[in-house]
Amino acid sequence: MERGAGAEAGGGWKAAGACWAGPALLAVLFAAFRLAAPQLAERPELAALDAALQWRARLGRAEALDSSIRFVEMDYGDVARSAELGGEYALVASVIRSLAALGPGVVAVDVVYHYGSETEQHWIAEAVREVEESGRTRVVLAASASQARDGGLAVLRSLPDAGGQDLAQGLVNVEADRSWREYRLVHHVGDVGDVGGETLPSLAMAAYAATLPASLRPQATAPGRMEWRALGDDGEIAARAADDSRLFLDLRHSYYDDRFDERAGVRGRVWTLAQIEALAAGGRDASPLLGAVVFLGYGAGEDGRPTAHGPMEPGMVLHATALNDLIAGSSIRPAPRWLDLAVPGLAAALAGLAFAAIRRKRWLVVSGALGLCMILAAGTAAVWHGGLLLPSANAGMLWGAAFLLEGVRRWGVEQRVRLQREAMLGFYFSPSVLRQVTRDLGMIRPRGAEVAVLLSDLRAFTTLCETQPVENVFELLNRLFSIETEAALREDGSLARFAGDQFLAYWGAPEPCSDPAGRALRAALEIVRELSARQAAPGDELDPWLRIGIGLHCGRGLVGHVGSRSYRDYNIVGDSVNTTARIEAQTKNYGAAILASGEFIAALGEPAPPSLRVDRVRMKGKAQPTDLHAVFAPGTVSPAAAAAAAQRDYEAAFSGYLAGDFAAAAEAFAELRESACPTVAASARRLHERCASLAAAPPADWDGAYILDSK
Helix, strand or coil: CCCCHHHHCCCHHHHHHHHHHHHHHHHHHHHHHHHHCHHHHHHHHHHHHHHHHHHHHHCCCCCCCCCCEEEEEECHHHHHHCHHHCCHHHHHHHHHHHHHHCCCCEEEECCCCCCCCHHHHHHHHHHHHHHHHCCCCEEEEEEEEEECCCCCEEEEECCHHHCHHHCCEEECCCCCCCCCCEECCEEEECCCCCCCCEEEEEHHHHHHHHCCCHHHCCEEEECCEEEEEEECCCCCEEEEEEECCCEECCCCCCCCCCHHHHHHCCCCCEEEHHHHHHHHHHCCCCCCCCCCEEEEEECHHHHEECCCCCCCEEHHHHHHHHHHHHHHCCCEEECCHHHHHHHHHHHHHHHHHHHHHCCCHHHHHHHHHHHHHHHHHHHHHHHHHHCEECCHHHHHHHHHHHHHHHHHHHHHHHHHHHHHHHHHHCCCCCHHHHHHHHHCHHHHCCEEEEEEEEEEEECCHHHHHHHCCHHHHHHHHHHHHHHHHHHHHHCCCEECCCECCEEEEEECCCCCCCCHHHHHHHHHHHHHHHHHHHHHCCCCCCHHHCCEEEEEEEEEEEEEEEECCCCEEEEEECHHHHHHHHHHHCHHHHCCCEEEEHHHHHHCCCCCCCEEEEEEEECCCCCCCEEEEEECCCCCCCCHHHHHHHHHHHHHHHHHHHHCCHHHHHHHHHHCCCCCCHHHHHHHHHHHHHHHHHHHCCCCCCCCCEECCCC
């Protein structure tokens, strides 16, 4: 079962606290970043706004501009062809008169005419006054706010030498960033900190004001604030207001895509000067511009700027969009500061809850992806339907970063747990087996296998504990286990847990190996040689106590985790372990440092070292007989010639014993009781007593195996 690293690391309050640490840290860092660099922090939100508007248009969910809004495009070719009129100023004056003949409600000129000569300026001013005196059409001119030397804003008005200050004008300033999306309906112009400066409408606000009766038009009531009265949806006059706070244009259509106008039944959205002149010649009664708000400006070739919908949108489209948003109340406003901080904070809190509740990594990934989609979808819905720019992009980035950090944290915990697990498993397996186990933990599931088992026991351990300080006991055990562990691991053995003075190693599990019996034998011989060397030349008073017996056996064993839910140990159990323990218990009876079973000797895949079959017995509780072989480590039997002769004599006596000739075997064993070979002497004394007893009362069904009454 795949579980999260937090659960593996211990769970509880500690794990829960770790789950919350990443989201909390990210929330604090984001809040600090948002407060310290608000413009930089807002960039992802503006990119998300662009994407939301683009997708709305691609999905066909955008709407056309209000049907009352129209555009008339000029280009420099028109100016060149009208040179006989006196140039651009004369052309604009002529166009204003032609438009007025078509009966629009408002003509908004999206070009600042400031630098022409006084005569040229008077041409336009006279045309504007003539049109407005008719009472049918109002004209709004363009003005621009520029940076003054004192740090404030100065107004660059149209027609300054022809009384332009008395004509309706609106500022055309639009924040120029990648998509020209930011807009301000009202501008406060004046010296820095000068509350007595001038509050002016934008071109969109001025065009909107021109559609209202004089008594209802917006008026400046405070620096950067204008108020007016308008007819509400319920038919009642309601107070409305706008200020110089930022809003974002709700680009509800594409200037170059007629599908939105076609769906709304709007025709004749964009006109050229030639078309306007032809319409004017036909009269106002058939005019499609009757009562419309007409924006006059340069087309995309000269006045174009990139927007969220295309690379070249005319600047007057931006003012028309702001007017549409003002009429429909559909502007997109940035979220207030508290919401900018609260939404990412909420995302961090939800991420922390998810980390605390979800343990499986696959579900963590799924919840992260779903949560990110939901955050972005909520931000898109807020833009489309609520006109609110939520900090969904930043919340989404914080959410994604939190999940990334949580993934890294869990990976780190998993690595720490893995290292701890490997360190723990290193107490049980050799390095080569450990590498295989860590690649496939399924290897250590309980399984049966043919294993070679080595079990040792310290001689006179009870006496040692009674006569030596406990510190010496521990020192001796650590010294002994260090020698035995190194010998077993050098032969790629696996280790069982130490139990008192007992040491247990095995080969063939959890991964099968070549020649497990040979490996076990080499480890046993190395242990005996090292201990014999220490006893021959002791370094301190503890080395003489390093006397052990080793049992070796091959058989079936079960390896795996043993224990309870609260505590487990990886160990080996089975008849092979029990048999090895009983074989080791007999080492002191036969004077052998190493005693191996017949099954072990038969399993050796290499020439065996000198050994002697000292007995055939039936262990207590066992039905099958077991041959016991004393194995001699090279160099530990002296003198070699006498030992070899004694072993041959013992084999001859043992053959008579197996044949049931107990009297003759007893005599032969009696002669070997004082042999120079300790193993032969001890075994002969034991077999002599047994043969004497059997000779006095021969068994009826003798098969050569003596039944041991004790373990």
